[in-house]
Amino acid sequence: MSKKYSVAIVGATGAVGQEMMSTLERRKFPYGEVRLLASARSAGKKLLFAGRELVVEELKENSFEGIDIALFSAGGSISKKFAPCAVKSGAVVVDNTSAFRMENDVPLVVPEVNPHDICKHKGIIANPNCSTIQMVHILKPLHDAGKIKRVVVSTYQAVSGAGMKAIIELEEETKALLEKKEYNRKVFPHQIAFNMLPRIPQSGGIEDGKYTNEEVKMMKETKKIMGDHSIKVTATCVRVPVLRGHSESVNIELEREITVDDARKLLAATPNVVVMDDIDNEVYPMPNMCVGRFETFVGRIRKDDTVPHGLNLWIVSDNLLKGAALNSVQIAEELIAKS
Ligand code: A2P
Numbered sequence: 001m002s003k004k005y006s007v008a009i010v011g012a013t014g015a016v017g018q019e020m021m022s023t024l025e026r027r028k029f030p031y032g033e034v035r036l037l038a039s040a041r042s043a044g045k046k047l048l049f050a051g052r053e054l055v056v057e058e059l060k061e062n063s064f065e066g067i068d069i070a071l072f073s074a075g076g077s078i079s080k081k082f083a084p085c086a087v088k089s090g091a092v093v094v095d096n097t098s099a100f101r102m103e104n105d106v107p108l109v110v111p112e113v114n115p116h117d118i119c120k121h122k123g124i125i126a127n128p129n130c131s132t133i134q135m136v137h138i139l140k141p142l143h144d145a146g147k148i149k150r151v152v153v154s155t156y157q158a159v160s161g162a163g164m165k166a167i168i169e170l171e172e173e174t175k176a177l178l179e180k181k182e183y184n185r186k187v188f189p190h191q192i193a194f195n196m197l198p199r200i201p202q203s204g205g206i207e208d209g210k211y212t213n214e215e216v217k218m219m220k221e222t223k224k225i226m227g228d229h230s231i232k233v234t235a236t237c238v239r240v241p242v243l244r245g246h247s248e249s250v251n252i253e254l255e256r257e258i259t260v261d262d263a264r265k266l267l268a269a270t271p272n273v274v275v276m277d278d279i280d281n282e283v284y285p286m287p288n289m290c291v292g293r294f295e296t297f298v299g300r301i302r303k304d305d306t307v308p309h310g311l312n313l314w315i316v317s318d319n320l321l322k323g324a325a326l327n328s329v330q331i332a333e334e335l336i337a338k339s
Helices: 015-026 076-088 115-120 130-146 164-178 213-226 260-268 321-338
Strands: 005-010 031-038 046-049 052-055 069-072 092-095 124-126 148-157 232-239 246-254 273-275 296-304 310-317
Touching: 005 015, 005 076, 005 321, 015 031, 015 046, 015 321, 031 046, 031 052, 069 076, 069 321, 076 092, 092 321, 115 321, 130 148, 130 213, 130 246, 130 260, 130 296, 130 310, 130 321, 148 213, 213 232, 260 273, 260 296, 260 310, 310 321
Parallel strands: 005 031, 005 069, 069 092, 092 124, 148 232, 273 296
Antiparallel strands: 046 052, 148 246, 246 310, 296 310
């Protein structure tokens, strides 16, 4: 009989935790026990997993006894405090927060891009920032073929990236505005319904007075995942009133020419990428059609004549799946395959 792995989900009641549960099931992950962990507020709550009711337990330092793989998605401070406990208990942690991403001995992995880095782990493997994952998934084959020199990215990020409370805030605020009622915001600093915020407040502070943490994550993480610190990346990250699915406008400058046709062919041959690029027939990726899908979608591939060897791309993916839960589960699958 093939080995089964005990899996803990830290933050199981959250937007990403819920998707981690469904992704384990959808991908037929070889799980044995599945332990659902969250705050004391959720202890005793029952969640449906694979047709059975599982009881949520309060996260504690001794929650990881007998656990092989711990998937963390309950915020950076929780990871900082409890991931070392999980490692001490003998589990490998796949951490979906930014707590350890830039640490030297923590691999930062997108399985389609740098699966080999997984072997370097010392107990913790980091899942990159959601917007970075879908971007590098598309950039990697283009970088291999033509060496990317510079990336200019603007994101259009769904509210679910800020968790369950943000989903509720967009829904309730939209309803209140349509009904001309007052609404007291709890999550976003400004109105998000029928608006856009040119900053992702939930990802932390502002670095060097100009760039937000989310932007800096995209700039730094891209280099680490691609294993090439010469790539220049500049980012503007924007929160938009979309529930689920991040979109990105990405401009790249390559060292060697890649024609639009060749880019399409390279991307169509990349695992888990779908090319949707037929502007005459209104075919391009959009966030509403990527919800629940495991792939990264790319379209609007155009030559940028304003620079030597430039391309423009439009990239969309489900931020809760490829951007979070799916990528974490894929890392766990690779870990098992390599063990
Ligand atoms: P809980 O539902 O008990 O608050 P989201 O990103 O959707 O907001 O979800 C955050 C997740 O992190 C939830 O599962 C939440 O559990 C969990 N969480 C928040 N604070 C803690 C904590 N102190 N200990 C354990 N889990 C926590």
